[in-house]
Structure formats: C-alpha cells, structure tokens
Amino acid sequence: MIKADTTDNGRLTKMIKITDLWKAFEDHQVLKGVNLHIRQNEVMVIIGQSGCGKSVLLKLIIELLKPDRGRIEIFGQDITRLKGEALHKIQMRTGMVFQGSALFDSLTIGQNVGFFLYEHTDLDETTISGIVKEKLALVGLEGIENKKPSELSGGMKKRVALARVIAYEPEIIFYDEPTTGIDPIRGSGINRLIKKLQEKFSLTSVVVTHDMVSAYQIADRIAMLYDGRIIEVGTPDQIRQTKDPVVRQFITGEANGPIQ
C-alpha cells in the first residue's frame, strides 16, 4: 500500500501528502484544490488570513471534517477512506493542540494529561501519574495535577494541552493558532517549547497561524494559503524574499495590495 516517498531505510519522508483537496460549506467554496506535502521531522507552518480556511484544512487533516474531493495521505494511507478502527489507529499516532486548549473541564489537570493513557492503555494509576508528572515538567509545570482547568491562566492551559498530547508520544502534532490569545512573551515561550519537543521526540509538526513572528521562529518551511489554494511553499528565508505580491503583502502586513 505504501507507495514511493520512502528513503533507503524504508522510512517515510513525506508524512502527509495532500492532493487536490476541495471543501465547500453551503455555497461558500473554502478550499479549491489544495496540494501540500509535509516531510518527516519538519515544522511546517501554514499561514494565511483569518478566515481563509487554515483551520478547515487542519480539521480535514485530523478527520474532524470530510473533504468534498481529494486525498489526504498520512503514514501512506488515504485517511479520507478510512473508518472506525483503522482511523483510530492513525489518530492514536497523531495529536492536536487546539486554539482554546480544549482541556476537559470536568477533569483535573492530571486526568487531562493522562487521558489518553487511561482510555487506551492498561497502565496502572502510579505509572500514569509518573508519566503525567514527567510530561508536565517537560512543559515547565509542576504540582498542578489536582487543579481544575478553570484555575489556570490561558498560557498555562496551552502548556497543559501540549503535555496532554505528548503524554502519548504521537509522531505528528498539529497546532491550531498556538500563540493566539496569549501575550508575546508567553507566546515565544510556547514557540520555544514547540521547537524543544520537536527535537526531543523527533516529531513532525504542522502549525496553523497568522502570527508571522511565530512562523519565522519555529518554521522549517512555510506554506501560504490564499483563495483556497497553497500559493507558495518555502523556507522562512525564501518566503522573506518572495516575489509574489500576495505573500509579500501578507508577511509585511501592508493594508494596500492584492489582498483586500
């Protein structure tokens, strides 16, 4: 089933392959044929205007939405055709950090971070609480296992959400606007954390954001989504020197230009 895209040692070099992806809501065509390849161990940052369909693209990749047309291959399997157990297996190898953190507010921080392990493994309470402690320490939090999410600040919630995802050590992590809603200093803290985890667990990360500072800080490659298509992909340096007037306008934040 796994076609091409493999190196000599058989590892996939393209973790995610999106081909001709279309999605419409009612009569609003959001995605008009998105093509994007995401390599193993890279941080791919997808930028674009608010409301341009970045989050929709992300939701399609993590199977919260179904595309109208097109393929999304993750680990060499077309997830748009998968259902039930087969899909769960892919989902267990990927993780998502939501914009609003989406911590379960009826559970404690410890239960949140250990959630996946409680649900999908037979590990006992002490083992799980050990893992929870370790992962919380990794994101710079200690001794908050028994607190409820409502007692934490926005920045801390983001960190807990990160800990909840790395608790089960997925191979790909998706981030929806990781720095939105927190101050620039905490934001850079989150960016550093994304980089640190990336290296520690040799992850592949996909970050959706409109925050260019954050994009330059963490990206190996940047892709710009505009008018339902990916119009440019490149390293941060290539993007900085772009000739494309649309990308140019977006990264410099000019009010006048092709984007109205």
Added chain:
Amino acid sequence: MRVKYFLIETGQIALLLSKMVRGMFSPPLKAKRIIAQMVEIGINTLPIAAIMAIFTGMVLAVQTYYQFKKVGMEMYIGTVVGASMCMELGPVLTAIIVAGRVGSSTAAELGTMKITEQIDALRTMAVDPVKYLAVPRLWAALIMLPILTIFTDFIGMFGGYVMGVYRYGIKSALYIDRTTWFLVPWDMLNGLVKSVFFGIIIVVIGCHKGFVAQGGAEGVGKATTSAVVTASILILVFDYFLTVLLFINRG
C-alpha cells in the same frame, strides 16, 4: 424549510440513538462513569422527586375525597391514588423532573464541550464522544428511572394514605385493602415500562441538543432550553401512545 429541518433533526436523533444502543453493548464499558451518572440521575434527583410525589399523593387524596364524598365513596380514595400514581403520575412527573434536571445539564455540559472543542479533542484522541459521553448516561437512565419511579409511586401512595387515614378518618386496614384491591402488578409494571422509554427520550434528546450546539454561550442556552422542552413534550406524547399500546396488549 421547517419540515426539512424537522426531518433532518429526527434523522439525526434516530442515528444517535442507534449509535448509543450499539455502544451500550460494545466493550469497554467503564463502570465508574455509569455509576457517576446513576448518582446524578437517581440519587441526586430523589429528594425533589420525593417532595413532588408526597404532595401529588396528598392533593390527589384531597381532590378525590372532595368529589367522592358527594356519592359516599370516600373509602375508595386509596384506589384512585394508587392507580393514578402507579400508572400515570409517578412515571410521568418523575420523568418531567428528570428532564428538567438531567436533560438540561446534559445539554449544557455537552454543548459547552462542543463549542470549546472538547468534543473534537476527544475525537482526535481516538475516543468516540457518543461512547464516552452518551452511553454511560443511557445506561444510568435505563437503570435509575424505573427505580426512581418505584420510589415516587410509593411515596405518592404514602401521601394519599396519610391524608385518607389521619385527615379523613378512613381505617388504615380498609385504606390499604382498597388500594391493593384494584392495583394489579401489571398496572405498576406498565408505569415502569413507560419510565424506561422516558429515560431513553431524556438522554437522547439531551445528548443530541448538546452535540449539535453552536454559537457560543447563547447557543448552549438555546440547546438547554430546547432539550427540556422537547423531552417534556415527547414524554407526554409517548405517554399517550404507550398507554394505548400497553392496554391493548393487556386485552
């Protein structure tokens, strides 16, 4: 357009119910979560259901006495109170109270989880929201609603007994005799069968309204109101049809 939305929603509810029923019998079932919901639906509802039942039983006795005294049939108060409580008022009023307490809190909790992406978070961690959130509630309702109804039946009859014996001076033995005289086990069972259906209605409607909630705090508010109103109306409508069906079967 209204008809279209009504049909779509009916279809969604039917689909949700079928998923929930399948989920009820597929492992793993977490007993802890079912028990937590049983406490919420059963034990936490009991005090207010008991107050409802005792006053309903007492007022039934007062009204029946007022009417029956005219024809000298006061000793039959127990018969009327017993039959009314077990066949109609016990199951229906209990269900309405549970719809108000549990249907609303289910819609509010699931609705909030929906709009804050917690339901999406469950799915990205390969946890089925229906299995995790809806199935334990359905199990709990199926077990607790009949039990709660048995309690309210007896508390209601006790309320009637207190009025009949201590207020209107009917002899205790006679009151009990007249209560059990007409009240066959089937009548009581009929009420319990109804309560099982009411439990399904409350949980399915509450979960559905929560799962489809959208539009922030206002949306959660609407989902909550709509869950209580829809469940209450469905309880009354189903009560009629179930009664007709159950009595036809009795022959």
